Amino acid sequence: MPNRNPQLNADGALTHLLTLEGLPPAVIRQILDTAVPFVGIAEREVKKVPLLRGKAVFNLFFENSTRTRTTFEIAAKRLSADVINLNIGASSTSKGETLLDTVDNLVAMDADLFVVRHAQSGAPHLIASHLIAKGRTHVHVVNAGDGRHAHPTQGLLDLYTIRHYKGDFANLTVAVVGDVLHSRVARSLIHGLTTLGTAEVRVIGPRTLLPAHVESMGVQVYEDMRLGLANCDVVVMLRLQNERMKGALLPSAGEYFKHYGLTMDKLAAAKEDVIVMHPGPMNRGVEIDSAVADGARSVILPQVTFGIAVRMAVMSILAGA
Amino acid sequence: MTTGLPDAEGTLHELIERMRPAVAYDAAFVGIYSGGAWLAERLAREIAGDHPLGFIDVSFYRDDYATTGLKGGTKRSEIPFDVTGATIVLIDDVLFTGRSVRAAINELFDFGRPASIELAVLIDRGGRELPIEATYAGARLAVARDQNVVLSRDAAGRLSLGIEPFRAS
Numbered sequence: 132m133p134n135r136n137p138q139l140n141a142d143g144a145l146t147h148l149l150t151l152e153g154l155p156p157a158v159i160r161q162i163l164d165t166a167v168p169f170v171g172i173a174e175r176e177v178k179k180v181p182l183l184r185g186k187a188v189f190n191l192f193f194e195n196s197t198r199t200r201t202t203f204e205i206a207a208k209r210l211s212a213d214v215i216n217l218n219i220g221a222s223s224t225s226k227g228e229t230l231l232d233t234v235d236n237l238v239a240m241d242a243d244l245f246v247v248r249h250a251q252s253g254a255p256h257l258i259a260s261h262l263i264a265k266g267r268t269h270v271h272v273v274n275a276g277d278g279r280h281a282h283p284t285q286g287l288l289d290l291y292t293i294r295h296y297k298g299d300f301a302n303l304t305v306a307v308v309g310d311v312l313h314s315r316v317a318r319s320l321i322h323g324l325t326t327l328g329t330a331e332v333r334v335i336g337p338r339t340l341l342p343a344h345v346e347s348m349g350v351q352v353y354e355d356m357r358l359g360l361a362n363c364d365v366v367v368m369l370r371l372q373n374e375r376m377k378g379a380l381l382p383s384a385g386e387y388f389k390h391y392g393l394t395m396d397k398l399a400a401a402k403e404d405v406i407v408m409h410p411g412p413m414n415r416g417v418e419i420d421s422a423v424a425d426g427a428r429s430v431i432l433p434q435v436t437f438g439i440a441v442r443m444a445v446m447s448i449l450a451g452a
Numbered sequence: 453m454t455t456g457l458p459d460a461e462g463t464l465h466e467l468i469e470r471m472r473p474a475v476a477y478d479a480a481f482v483g484i485y486s487g488g489a490w491l492a493e494r495l496a497r498e499i500a501g502d503h504p505l506g507f508i509d510v511s512f513y514r515d516d517y518a519t520t521g522l523k524g525g526t527k528r529s530e531i532p533f534d535v536t537g538a539t540i541v542l543i544d545d546v547l548f549t550g551r552s553v554r555a556a557i558n559e560l561f562d563f564g565r566p567a568s569i570e571l572a573v574l575i576d577r578g579g580r581e582l583p584i585e586a587t588y589a590g591a592r593l594a595v596a597r598d599q600n601v602v603l604s605r606d607a608a609g610r611l612s613l614g615i616e617p618f619r620a621s
Contacts, residue, residue, distance in 0.1 A: 452521055
């Protein structure tokens, strides 16, 4: 069955995590449920469980990321896996080796799981398809961010955080604010939210930073931030990447902050018990004011903690498939 | 078919009578989810003393993860007391191969170094594959290897025993 979702094996179990788009709600819920007991591991004297003992997890980061790589590394180590970090920029790809040759070599070194970040959308999918075609069904791929496409573990940790503080998605209004156009985080979160039946998902930002047909993702579009924040339960701020400021999409950081920076004043339009999230790293004074980032409604640091448990859940589900 | 199975409440009473004179006054009771957790709650209520309660889900320590993977519904282990130096009674509903108990002991040691661990089970059905024995058992039964003994609890909290065809669990 060539058209089968490559993320699921013949039994319908998750075997690669490439994107939240098209994943059945039951699979997403299974990951979130499995993450719950992993949160408790951090509070023990020995912060480890033996699930992935003897397995080798390779972090393949073709694009820089300190936080995501570190949280994957911590997650794999808490599962007792051996973790190998490859600094790809300084390795054989720069000598001309193709991506799939690199993968085949690492499989020959008995890799069990690849965590892949790549600037090209679709790179993790390519690796997963290659492994399936070669019949290496015991080797698994986790997408740790590919181009503008997807960042499913970030989307999952956002979903986990929302569920932790707000419970069921069916009664929630969630706003995603900022540079949705370039954000794989936003794309993954929006797919996850709509799959789990969130009552209302809004995107807020200037038209120049929203994808052309963003409404087709099942979201309401607001260009006016105060209107968009009205009665929200959850506000997810996106990082405004510095490189975007240099192009023609935006006038200036100051101008952006004036219209789309989250301040206590703007946040007052949302519900009183709203939670504020941010995938990090934050640009204080650009997309979010320090008073909000460090304030009582912020759950930005718990997101990081939950992210480790969610990545443990994903890796332990994949490695057991 | 439930012929030959003892009444769960009566067996629990037997277990309580065996534990009462022997269990340390301050022993912590740690139940293995889910049947052992129900039993731990009942035992803590009915056996006099100061018995801190804990619950353990051994899914992350099982030895069959490589073949069966993670099943859904894993609960968070809750050990709300200091394990180091504690006297612990580990509690499970049915003792069979001993593999769940092995996993539970390993997990407890990741919380600290207990002074001692005893094992209390409602039913010892034989069939051990590891050198593990119950300190206290409510009843001993012979059950065919392709049958599972299953403890259930109704809405009123009443326990009952049943038999199901074997499934790896």
